[in-house]
Amino acid sequence: MRLRLLSRIDVPTRSDWRVFAGYCAAAAVYIVIGVVYDDFLLSVVVGMAYLVVAAWLVPRTIRRMRRRLQ
Amino acid sequence: MSWAAHDLEPYAFQKHLNLKVAFVPLLIGSYAPDLMTKWFVYGIHLGPWELKASNPAQFHRGWPGFGFTHSLTFGLLIGLVIWKGFGSKLWAVSFVIGHWAHALTDTGDTVGTMLLFPWTFHFHLDAWAYAGQTGRFTDAAAYFSGLGGAWDAVWIVYGFYSWRVITSEYFDNIIYRADAFWPWVNRWVPRGALLTLYRAAFFYGTSRWIAWTIWAHVVHHYPYDLSWGGPHWVPAEHP
Numbered sequence: 668m669r670l671r672l673l674s675r676i677d678v679p680t681r682s683d684w685r686v687f688a689g690y691c692a693a694a695a696v697y698i699v700i701g702v703v704y705d706d707f708l709l710s711v712v713v714g715m716a717y718l719v720v721a722a723w724l725v726p727r728t729i730r731r732m733r734r735r736l737q
Numbered sequence: 738m739s740w741a742a743h744d745l746e747p748y749a750f751q752k753h754l755n756l757k758v759a760f761v762p763l764l765i766g767s768y769a770p771d772l773m774t775k776w777f778v779y780g781i782h783l784g785p786w787e788l789k790a791s792n793p794a795q796f797h798r799g800w801p802g803f804g805f806t807h808s809l810t811f812g813l814l815i816g817l818v819i820w821k822g823f824g825s826k827l828w829a830v831s832f833v834i835g836h837w838a839h840a841l842t843d844t845g846d847t848v849g850t851m852l853l854f855p856w857t858f859h860f861h862l863d864a865w866a867y868a869g870q871t872g873r874f875t876d877a878a879a880y881f882s883g884l885g886g887a888w889d890a891v892w893i894v895y896g897f898y899s900w901r902v903i904t905s906e907y908f909d910n911i912i913y914r915a916d917a918f919w920p921w922v923n924r925w926v927p928r929g930a931l932l933t934l935y936r937a938a939f940f941y942g943t944s945r946w947i948a949w950t951i952w953a954h955v956v957h958h959y960p961y962d963l964s965w966g967g968p969h970w971v972p973a974e975h976p
Binding site: 677679683686690693694697698701702705708709711714715718719722723724727 | 744768873874900901904905929930932933934936937938940941943944945947948949951952955956
């Protein structure tokens with residue numbers, strides 16, 4: 668039985684998947700906005716700004732608010 | 738022209754070159770050929786005036802015009818300026834790799850690029866139609882209906898195959914360490930925001946590919962034409 672191959676496959680950790688899920692959620696919102704208002708898709712600056720807000724600023728603000736409430 | 742490949746190619750190069758390149762100039766190089774010209778290709782409205790090239794393909798890729806920005810020689814020249822003028826061989830090499838990737842990718846359409854400018858011969862594979870002259874939205878519809886969009890999809894798949902490149906561990910150990918730019922910006926911008934910015938082009942390229950595909954085929958029902966040189970429902974430009 669050769670099970671060694673599995674140990675060589677580079678598999679994302681649970682934490683990697685969690686981060687990926689967050690980005691997927693941000694992407695889903697971006698795509699919906701983009702399909703409805705197509706101008707939103709045209710600028711790389713808008714795309715980057717959106718991502719910084721959706722994937723960094725919003726989660727950070729929520730984390731901070733949670734900490735304060737605790 | 739390509740819509741998402743220029744966002745995604747730098748991550749593929751990053752995977753193979755690790756500490757030998759700096760990501761920021763790699764990405765700037767990848768965007769550089771279109772940076773100053775794309776708005777004039779599609780045209781913009783300033784009050785009552787419309788600013789648009791009378792011959793968009795000629796302006797974008799030709800000579801006379803700004804086609805020299807898509808040549809290997811122009812990339813090399815800017816790389817030399819970065820190296821000798823600003824003293825960074827790492828930034829110079831990274832810029833040239835990104836720039837050359839853009840110039841070579843754009844040979845895939847029907848207009849192609851003057852890779853060896855000042856020799857004005859256009860290298861073109863004719864795999865997908867150049868339709869920049871039809872305006873931003875028809876161009877998007879055509880691109881995401883032909884082999885151009887399929888070529889972008891290859892880069893998206895390769896990007897996900899190279900998933901380690903966009904992890905925070907990779908950012909800390911390779912991206913941040915390879916280039917003094919990141920520690921310098923980190924004086925004002927938190928590390929979490931920098932990591933997000935590093936991932937932004939990947940996110941932008943992939944999300945935009947999905948969004949334009951939905952826009953072209955679910956909302957507007959443009960027909961797919963994956964034949965060589967297609968889609969043939971759009972008038973393709975040639976050199």
